Amino acid sequence: MTDTLDTPLFRPPAPKPLQEPPGLLAFLLALRRNPLTTWTERHFSEPIISGSGALGRITVVNDPDVIRHIFVDNAANYRKDDLQLRVLAPGLGKGLLTAEGEEWKLQRRTIAPLFPPRVVSGFFPAMVESAERLVRRWQRRPEGREVDISLEMTRVTLDVLERTIFSKGVARDPDALGRAITRYFEGLGRIDPVDIFGLPDWVPRIGRWRARPAIRFFEELVNELIRDRKALLERGEAAPRDLLTLLLEAADPETGKGLSDLEVAANIVTFIGAGHETTANALSWAIYLISQDERVRARIEREVDEVLGAGAFEPQHVERLVYTRAVLDEAMRLYPPAPFLSRAAIADDRIGDLTIEAGTVVTIAPYVLHRHRTLWDEPDAFRPERFLPEEKAKIDKFAYLPFGAGPRVCIGATFALQEAVIVLATIVRAVRLDLKEGHKVTPLHRITLRPHEGLPMRLTYRRES
Numbered sequence: 001m002t003d004t005l006d007t008p009l010f011r012p013p014a015p016k017p018l019q020e021p022p023g024l025l026a027f028l029l030a031l032r033r034n035p036l037t038t039w040t041e042r043h044f045s046e047p048i049i050s051g052s053g054a055l056g057r058i059t060v061v062n063d064p065d066v067i068r069h070i071f072v073d074n075a076a077n078y079r080k081d082d083l084q085l086r087v088l089a090p091g092l093g094k095g096l097l098t099a100e101g102e103e104w105k106l107q108r109r110t111i112a113p114l115f116p117p118r119v120v121s122g123f124f125p126a127m128v129e130s131a132e133r134l135v136r137r138w139q140r141r142p143e144g145r146e147v148d149i150s151l152e153m154t155r156v157t158l159d160v161l162e163r164t165i166f167s168k169g170v171a172r173d174p175d176a177l178g179r180a181i182t183r184y185f186e187g188l189g190r191i192d193p194v195d196i197f198g199l200p201d202w203v204p205r206i207g208r209w210r211a212r213p214a215i216r217f218f219e220e221l222v223n224e225l226i227r228d229r230k231a232l233l234e235r236g237e238a239a240p241r242d243l244l245t246l247l248l249e250a251a252d253p254e255t256g257k258g259l260s261d262l263e264v265a266a267n268i269v270t271f272i273g274a275g276h277e278t279t280a281n282a283l284s285w286a287i288y289l290i291s292q293d294e295r296v297r298a299r300i301e302r303e304v305d306e307v308l309g310a311g312a313f314e315p316q317h318v319e320r321l322v323y324t325r326a327v328l329d330e331a332m333r334l335y336p337p338a339p340f341l342s343r344a345a346i347a348d349d350r351i352g353d354l355t356i357e358a359g360t361v362v363t364i365a366p367y368v369l370h371r372h373r374t375l376w377d378e379p380d381a382f383r384p385e386r387f388l389p390e391e392k393a394k395i396d397k398f399a400y401l402p403f404g405a406g407p408r409v410c411i412g413a414t415f416a417l418q419e420a421v422i423v424l425a426t427i428v429r430a431v432r433l434d435l436k437e438g439h440k441v442t443p444l445h446r447i448t449l450r451p452h453e454g455l456p457m458r459l460t461y462r463r464e465s
């Protein structure tokens with residue numbers, strides 16, 4: 001079969017950009033319901049849009065050179081803005097994602113050695129085990145059964161994190177951990193108007209209030225796991241080389257100082273919070289997109305069958321699954337799991353003709369950037385080939401930012417990509433998934449970008465695993 005482009009490209013669902021900016025009330029309502037619906041046609045076609053309104057001075061940047069300036073060249077002048085911290089910090093504590101200034105620098109230096117490719121490849125067996133367990137569970141069901149792929153991908157990414165953070169498992173009911181994590185982040189996942197207007201922390205947020213029992217359970221569990229592991233290490237007994245041990249042993253390469261128990265706990269919660277729904281969404285969107293395009297489906301099935309065959313998944317297969325990776329890259333272009341990044345300028349800054357005054361919130365929205373008319377061919381169409389090595393080289397590094405960029409780039413990117421390739425290839429080898437007839441797919445921005453009302457899909461089997 002040839003991969004000609006004579007069939008029309010698939011244009012997956014996305015809200016139609018507005019012709020004009022909405023009024024304040026409509027804007028706030030849309031922001032609460034689905035911030036994706038607030039973008040206007042101008043955002044997708046102009047490089048810089050600056051404005052002042054109820055939320056203060058905001059500059060939306062879609063110019064790759066200016067993005068490089070903000071994230072890399074003058075990164076020290078841009079801190080995480082208050083709204084972002086108000087939404088994330090109550091759930092994640094002072095872990096790497098929400099720490100600032102000197103505290104962040106120390107943590108980043110100490111934690112960076114946990115995520116290079118050499119260490120991440122050590123997690124290969126745990127990732128394969130999670131992926132295979134998932135398809136075995138599916139294969140116990142009669143063919144034609146429906147599964148909610150959003151939910152299933154959240155489960156599998158949580159399973160990977162549980163195995164790589166606490167490889168010895170948890171003493172209490174392991175399902176209870178999964179449930180507590182899900183409830184914990186569900187309660188925190190919505191942008192509350194109280195946060196938008198910067199009201200103080202003692203003003204109750206409904207989501208957070210509802211999540212309180214789950215928060216307490218989850219925090220106690222994490223503290224218990226830390227205490228037990230520390231005791232094991234202190235007794236000099238062999239400890240598994242999982243992320244928990246690595247965090248407890250981590251030492252700042254400059255000062256030799258380790259992390260406090262509080263920092264270890266905050267970073268465990270951060271890895272779970274930053275790592276499970278993002279990766280789950282990348283996988284869900286990839287599976288949905290494959291199901292809508294027979295040409296892509298045939299090509300990815302062919303690659304997976306050729307590379308993996310019927311044998312065991314080996315570490316060297318990951319690099320050879322080039323098209324599988326391109327499908328994931330393209331899924332994260334159209335539906336970036338982190339669709340919105342922002343910073344606040346500390347001092348006035350000048351970039352060519354552009355002035356950014358101190359206090360301005362600079363918005364870099366991967367969702368808009370990745371569909372920008374001036375940066376991409378067929379920006380709204382699904383075409384994984386653009387990420388095959390020969391074409392990928394032509395993409396500006398600052399036009400494609402699923403993992404951010406610069407000193408605060410995602411520390412888990414190698415981990416997430418390895419995991420996503422393993423899970424997607426394991427699924428494609430074993431089953432076919434087709435969207436439930438009549439189900440309307442809508443992208444919903446809730447900190448991450450997920451399919452609204454899930455992704456009910458029907459299973460058919462390709463191979464017993």
Ligand code: HEM
Nearest residue numbers: 096097271274275278279337338403404408410411412416
């Ligand atoms: C497809 C999956 C993922 C996506 C799309 C993603 C995306 C991102 C992005 C865009 C940022 C930068 C945020 C900013 O600049 O404001 C970030 C930061 C971060 N991510 Fe990820 N992430 C993913 C998976 C993971 C995983 C698996 C982990 C951990 C195991 C992780 C841990 C972190 C941490 C700790 C930070 C903060 C880094 C710092 O500020 O120094 N992420 N992620």
